[in-house]
Structures are given as C-alpha cells and as structure tokens.
Amino acid sequence: MQQLTYVKTGVLRWDEVKAPTLTDQTSALIRPFVVARCDLDAAFLRRDVFHLYRIGQLFYRVDSLIREMIRPDLLKGPFPMGHECVAEVLEVGTEVHGFFKGDHVIVPFQVSCGECPMCARSLTSQCQVHGAFDMFSGIGRHTDRGGMLSDVVLVPRARKMLIPLPPCLDPLSMASASDNLPDAWSRVAPELLGCPGKDVLVLGGSTQSIGLYCVAFAAAMQTSRVDYVEVNSARRLLASKLGATMVTAEPADVDRQYDLVINGTNRKQAIADSVRFLKPGGVCTSMNIYFSKSTPVPFFQLYAKNLTLKSGLGNPMVDIPPMLDFIKEHQVDVGGVTSRVADWEHAHEAFLEDTTKVVVHRKPLFS
Numbered sequence: 001m002q003q004l005t006y007v008k009t010g011v012l013r014w015d016e017v018k019a020p021t022l023t024d025q026t027s028a029l030i031r032p033f034v035v036a037r038c039d040l041d042a043a044f045l046r047r048d049v050f051h052l053y054r055i056g057q058l059f060y061r062v063d064s065l066i067r068e069m070i071r072p073d074l075l076k077g078p079f080p081m082g083h084e085c086v087a088e089v090l091e092v093g094t095e096v097h098g099f100f101k102g103d104h105v106i107v108p109f110q111v112s113c114g115e116c117p118m119c120a121r122s123l124t125s126q127c128q129v130h131g132a133f134d135m136f137s138g139i140g141r142h143t144d145r146g147g148m149l150s151d152v153v154l155v156p157r158a159r160k161m162l163i164p165l166p167p168c169l170d171p172l173s174m175a176s177a178s179d180n181l182p183d184a185w186s187r188v189a190p191e192l193l194g195c196p197g198k199d200v201l202v203l204g205g206s207t208q209s210i211g212l213y214c215v216a217f218a219a220a221m222q223t224s225r226v227d228y229v230e231v232n233s234a235r236r237l238l239a240s241k242l243g244a245t246m247v248t249a250e251p252a253d254v255d256r257q258y259d260l261v262i263n264g265t266n267r268k269q270a271i272a273d274s275v276r277f278l279k280p281g282g283v284c285t286s287m288n289i290y291f292s293k294s295t296p297v298p299f300f301q302l303y304a305k306n307l308t309l310k311s312g313l314g315n316p317m318v319d320i321p322p323m324l325d326f327i328k329e330h331q332v333d334v335g336g337v338t339s340r341v342a343d344w345e346h347a348h349e350a351f352l353e354d355t356t357k358v359v360v361h362r363k364p365l366f367s
C-alpha cells in the first residue's frame with residue numbers, strides 16, 4: 001500500500017509498504033479519505049523539534065518526565081504521517097459489532113481501551129492499558145498500524161475507537177475531529193455549556209487551528225463576547241468570520257477581564273498574561289505544551305482572585321460524540337478554519353505549506 005512517511009523536517013515521502021492486517025478480532029481496518037494536518041504536525045514539519053529537544057535535554061532544560069513518557073527518539077523519522085482523519089471501514093473483527101464495510105468513521109488520535117479505571121473516569125488520555133502517548137503517528141510510539149495518510153490503517157480496540165460520522169456532517173469539515181476539534185471542545189464546553197453570558201479571551205498562536213475552533217465553539221455557546229489575540233493576520237481574519245467580537249495582534253490592546261482565558265501560545269509569560277486577564281473566580285485553560293522544566297505562574301494572583309488554572313491532554317474518545325451532537329445542533333462552521341484543501345496525492349507538498357489548517361482528500365471507495 002501507499003503511505004506518506006515523515007522523513008525529517010521539511011521532507012515527506014510516499015512509500016510503498018506492507019499493509020497491516022487484522023491482528024485480532026477486536027480490531028478493524030480502515031481507509032482514511034479525508035485527513036487534516038494537526039497543529040503539532042505543523043510544528044515539527046517546519047522546525048527541527050527533535051534537534052531542539054536534544055539540546056534542551058543536554059542542558060537539562062526540558063522536564064524529565066518527557067523521557068519517561070515518550071520514547072527517546074522523539075519525532076525522529078521515518079514514521080507514518082497523519083493522525084486526524086475521516087475514514088471508511090474496510091473490515092472489522094468478529095468482536096466488533098455495529099460497523100460495516102463502507103461506514104464513515106472518526107478515529108481518536110490516541111489509542112485507549114475505553115474500559116480501564118482511568119477510561120471509566122473519562123480520562124482516556126491516561127488509559128492504563130495504552131498510556132498517554134500511544135498515537136497513530138508523531139510524538140507517540142512508532143507502530144506498524146499505519147498513519148492516517150496510509151491506504152490501510154489498523155485500529156485496535158475498534159468497538160470503542162470507531163466513532164460513526166453522522167451522515168448530515170460534511171467529512172471535509174470534520175477532518176480534525178480526531179484531535180484538534182475535540183481538543184478545542186474540551187477547553188470550552190466544561191466552562192461555557194449551560195452558562196450563558198460569559199466573557200471569553202483566546203490567545204492564539206502556536207496552537208493555530210485549535211484557538212480558532214475555540215472561537216467557533218464559544219461563539220455558539222451564548223457567550224457575551226469572544227475576543228481573540230493573535231499576531232497572524234490571516235488567523236485574525238478567520239477569527240472574525242467565526243464570530244470573534246474583537247480581534248487584535250497586541251495583548252496590550254486588551255483592556256477588560258474575562259471569565260475564561262484560553263492560552264494557545266508558547267510564550268513563557270503567557271500564563272502570567274492569562275491570569276492577569278481573568279476576573280475573580282475565572283478559569284485559565286492552557287492548551288499549549290510547555291516542555292521546559294518550569295513555567296512562571298503568578299500563584300498569589302490565583303490565590304487572591306480565586307482563579308483556576310487548567311491544562312492537560314484532551315480525551316478525544318470521550319469528547320468526540322457530544323462535540324458532534326453540538327456541531328450538528330448548532331451548525332457550527334468548524335470547516336471555516338480550513339485554509340487549504342488539496343488532493344490526496346499532493347499531501348507531501350500541502351502538509352509543508354505555511355498555512356493554518358491543511359486538509360487533503362480523495363474519493364471514498366464505497367460511496
């Protein structure tokens with residue numbers, strides 16, 4: 001089969017590789033036909049993150065937990081590319097009920113069992129069977145399951161890992177439903193669903209599309225206002241179209257305080273800025289991944305203003321179904337975040353482009 005392989009920074013290559021086969025009766029084989037570039041993919045495709053990580057390790061600047069949790073050759077190619085997709089089912093094991101050849105499905109980017117004590121608590125990212133970094137490609141373990149830019153991908157734990165795509169939703173606009181979309185949902189929904197009238201600030205930046213998905217979701221949740229700070233002018237324009245109340249490039253232009261501040265920048269001072277922008281009782285949720293040993297947090301402000309600071313991996317297996325229901329019901333224009341659509345065979349070029357959200361597609365086999 002054909003597979004798009006990450007070789008090194010700036011180099012993607014189509015390879016002919018052996019297709020995975022069903023290893024047990026709880027798995028499934030799928031054929032992705034719409035794939036999105038994750039914001040994290042964009043970071044390591046255009047910058048030598050592996051080299052930066054090794055330097056950080058050398059000088060003891062990165063958190064030691066990274067070494068324990070992630071394999072040592074972090075982001076070192078070659079590995080199969082892609083972990084956000086809409087796919088069609090090719091084959092399922094005898095223990096996978098309710099799915100048939102040709103069904104359109106979403107697959108969480110993290111593999112979780114869905115049944116262990118952590119999964120039962122909805123913390124599927126901390127699955128006790130698969131761990132936090134068992135993913136289809138990228139920073140996780142390298143496996144022979146294939147990446148989402150492969151012709152065939154092996155999905156373990158398919159009864160839980162396959163999530164049906166509602167027929168009324170356009171596969172192209174759901175391209176990031178494996179990862180970036182539910183990540184945004186997990187930052188916004190717990191604070192805003194059922195709590196109308198809140199003020200929200202999104203600090204956009206390193207998490208390029210996720211910040212914009214946050215804007216789209218928040219605007220659909222009866223917020224009082226959703227403001228957006230971002231140096232990138234194209235993303236400011238997208239944020240306005242998605243319903244942002246005020247957009248600016250400069251944090252200094254922000255002259256009010258908010259119930260919820262979502263940090264999507266990798267600046268070290270961003271947590272301190274976010275806390276400064278919060279009303280008493282407010283919540284800051286940070287979706288940026290800080291690899292460094294320490295990040296400044298103004299703890300007295302947290303204490304004095306009764307603030308809450310949140311971070312953490314998303315739990316896509318849990319978040320995808322309610323997110324799809326919300327998108328359906330409120331017709332959220334999440335597809336408006338996509339800035340580049342390309343044909344499948346051009347993925348090796350399109351995925352390297354300097355743009356916010358790349359989506360590639362090909363015709364499904366069965367419909």
Ligand SMILES: [Zn+2]
Pocket residue numbers: 038039040041083109179180
């Ligand atoms: Zn991702």
Ligand SMILES: [Zn+2]
Pocket residue numbers: 112113114115116117118119124126127128129130
């Ligand atoms: Zn589990």
